[in-house]
Amino acid sequence: MVASLAPSYPAAFDVSEPLSVISALRAIGFSIVEETVSVMEEVVKIRLQAIGDSNPRSLPLLSSSCSRVTGLIKERYPQLEERLVPRLSPMSLHVRSLKERYGNDCVVVFIGPCTHKRSEAERVAATGGTPPDLVLTFDDLGMYFRKLGFHLASFLPSEPDGETPDWARASVLVDSLSGWNQVIETLANVESAASGHDHGLGSFIEMLACEGGCLSGDGMGSSLTLPLQERQGKIISYFKSMFQCPLRSPL
Numbered sequence: 516m517v518a519s520l521a522p523s524y525p526a527a528f529d530v531s532e533p534l535s536v537i538s539a540l541r542a543i544g545f546s547i548v549e550e551t552v553s554v555m556e557e558v559v560k561i562r563l564q565a566i567g568d569s570n571p572r573s574l575p576l577l578s579s580s581c582s583r584v585t586g587l588i589k590e591r592y593p594q595l596e597e598r599l600v601p602r603l604s605p606m607s608l609h610v611r612s613l614k615e616r617y618g619n620d621c622v623v624v625f626i627g628p629c630t631h632k633r634s635e636a637e638r639v640a641a642t643g644g645t646p647p648d649l650v651l652t653f654d655d656l657g658m659y660f661r662k663l664g665f666h667l668a669s670f671l672p673s674e675p676d677g678e679t680p681d682w683a684r685a686s687v688l689v690d691s692l693s694g695w696n697q698v699i700e701t702l703a704n705v706e707s708a709a710s711g712h713d714h715g716l717g718s719f720i721e722m723l724a725c726e727g728g729c730l731s732g733d734g735m736g737s738s739l740t741l742p743l744q745e746r747q748g749k750i751i752s753y754f755k756s757m758f759q760c761p762l763r764s765p766l
């Protein structure tokens with residue numbers, strides 16, 4: 516079993532050392548636990564390439580990171596679908612990479628803050644892509660830990676597998692356009708830009724359906740009772756600690 520762990524995980528569990536979650540996943544039976552954002556370098560390269568290759572009429576390009584937004588585009592604004600870059604979300608790119616590296620026999624479980632990833636997985640499967648075998652939310656995982664009687668604080672920390680660029684761990688803090696009403700309004704503007712109206716919307720728009728982004732996803736469990744700033748603070752602490760993680764071997 517291989518886990519793809521979304522970057523909001525350090526804010527989702529009530530434990531001071533997020534790396535304990537990695538050990539708990541290994542205790543459940545995951546042989547490999549990678550961070551989904553390990554693909555962010557590829558994502559950024561694809562976006563920059565697409566902006567470089569674009570012409571003014573094909574701008575603005577749109578981020579494909581939010582499953583709810585991409586679902587809306589596919590259902591209600593299919594004419595804007597070609598603007599999504601990359602065509603696959605970070606989750607789908609990572610799952611594809613995991614299957615390529617570890618073989619089609621491995622069971623890939625995406626674990627994240629969002630129930631909408633399930634619909635995304637269904638869409639990917641319907642178009643012949645490589646969906647995760649299972650999508651769990653952090654809420655689901657927390658319930659599973661409780662059923663097993665796990666106390667996260669009792670697990671020694673362990674590092675995730677794979678190569679994640681340090682900066683990518685902070686990508687969940689990027690100040691994007693967020694909130695459902697903003698998304699609807701922006702897509703209407705992009706649609707009228709696509710029909711030739713002057714827009715001034717820029718080259719690239721990242722839209723996230725949840726207010727404050729994925730840290731406010733509906734699968735974040737009880738951490739949603741914390742103020743957003745506190746959840747953001749947990750990501751910042753994790754980001755800083757991974758620069759100086761004692762578990763890392765010397766360069």
Ligand code: SF4
Pocket residue numbers: 580581582583584628629630631632723724725728729730731732733
């Ligand atoms: S912003 Fe919300 S709906 Fe969109 S991917 Fe993140 S958690 Fe899911």
